[in-house]
Amino acid sequence: MVCTNKHVLQWVEEMAALTKPDRIEWMDGSEEERDRLEAHSVSIREMYRLDQEKYPGCLLHRTAINDVARVEHRTFICTSKKEDAGPTNNWMAPADAYDKVGRLFDGSMKGRTMYVIPYIMGPVGSPFSKVGVELTDSSYVVLNMRIMTRMGDVAWKQLGDSPDFVKGLHGKAQIDEENRYIMHFPEDKTIWSVNSGYGGNVLLGKKCFALRIASHMARQEGWMAEHMLILGIEDPEGRVEYVTGAFPSACGKTNLAMLIPPAYAKGYRVWTVGDDIAWMRPGEDGRLWAINPESGFFGVAPGTSMKSNPNALLTTRRNTIFTNVVHTEDNGVWWEGMGVPPPARGIDWKGNPWTPESPEKGANPNSRFTAPASQCPCISPEWENPAGVPISAILFGGRRARTAPLVYQSFDWNHGVFVGATMASETTAAAAHAIGVVRRDPMAMLPFCGYNMGDYFRHWLEMGERIRRKPLIFNVNWFRTDDGGKFIWPGFGDNFRVLRWILDRCDGKVDAVETPIGYVPKAEDIDLTDLEGFTLEDLRGILTIDADLWQEEIKGIEEYFAKFDHLPGELRSQLDALKKRFGI
Ligand code: OXD
Ligand code: MN
16 A cells, blocks of 8 residues: 555655655565565574574564663653653753754665654554554664554554654664664654664654653543553453553563462453553543553563463564574573573674673573564453453552552542652662662653653543543552562462452452551451462561651652642642641
8 A cells, every 4th residue: 555645755755855765665564574574684684583493483683782771861852841841851942852863864874775664553443543653774673563563554544644643763873872862742743763773762652652752642632641551350250350550660560461360269360451551541431441552562581481471471482573682502592580491502682602601691681572462372352442441440569678568549549649659669679678769750650751740640630530430549569578688478470369459449349447548458358378488467567557667758759749840739738648647
């Protein structure tokens, strides 16, 4: 299908005039196109084809050594007014940003091909879905976008003649760290990313569009773009309830999304709808409905094993792109924490010969798999439902050694917004008894909110007024530690026990204890069947609230709130009420 949308044609022409590629290729999303691009990427050694018997359809890629993660200090929100980017984002005036990065793009695709990638974020035909077009000089990006989005002619069909698409321009340029910029122009629905080839910086549909630009759109249009997993819990009668959850990076979001219930919970199943991003809007029935705008998982490889997350590992056995893992001598992949012995020999993520005796890790700690969600053994039958799924509960959480109990429920929506806005993780403490540095990461959106964070809190409060049948809001903390610094709660599949309590609360089936921070479970209401080595006393221990630690916490929140220029008065009132409940 040839693109006839004049807005697209004009913009592509302008961007080509700037970047000056030798060729322009319009991607249609077909398998023939994928085969051709894969063959090309393999021929230029940008990708390696893995053993096709053991890993059918799988490829390996290594990024440049200086280019292995998102670059928050080089990520900008470019709004006309600085105030609109707010105190938590880097800001540059749009004209300055276009000028600065325009110079870097000028002629940067000479001798290269510019690929035009039309794509949809969200299920095809869903009223939640949005169209984007990414221009890139990287075939790796095209092959990843094929997995992460609905890409190709479907997007032109959905767009029609409309000018309403997100414009993304990505160029590898020289992969120069000093000139790496990830620029967002929410007022123009435009993203410019230069000098990187790493996923989070260059797969523009993901963090850049589906969170930063989308959060800005969502505020204007009355919906929510959140850094949240979506899962469904099916009971033995076949009834499914859905939950979303926001956790900072490295708190086990993908593991929770793909959880396998413990053996005692016969007849229960957990279904994955999404592992990273949720777009949510109120439905006609007054409930909050969510879709996963993505169609793949861009997951962290190290630590993913048949023990920690079999569903994730099984998802990656076919049609997957591995980035920065070990290339084994029998043409497979390996990473630390894969749960199988390392290969005797391999090539590490830097492209050097590697053995298990090598002093450095073989896989980069942020090495990744890009795998189609449809291959996940526990993918929800509803994951592509254009209407989304109705949400019963929203979870917030972080890593807190002692402050937060295993789980608590907010008193109401506004209090829940306060709980999300003050969410934090502690850096892991090396020494026993030491408590790490507290990092606030409101709603896990600190690096992803495309506008003023104070206005974002206000938007959450306003959404509460629009959602008639609101989800209940909870905080969970799987990471309480004992005096020796060891995790007390077993976590992983056993988190199901906490999810059950949460759903029982949603269904009004179980009582709770009212505390100054919210409703905490009665210990006997969390099912500990078959949980060896963990007693009711242990559980009581991690449900406690230490008033001294909360005094500290309140001080921390006060300092944090002082940073915001647009903090809603309601959040200050919530803080005052919390103080009062502690008698401060
Ligand atoms: C991610 C992140 O890669 O949150 O999903 O950093
Ligand atoms: Mn994420």
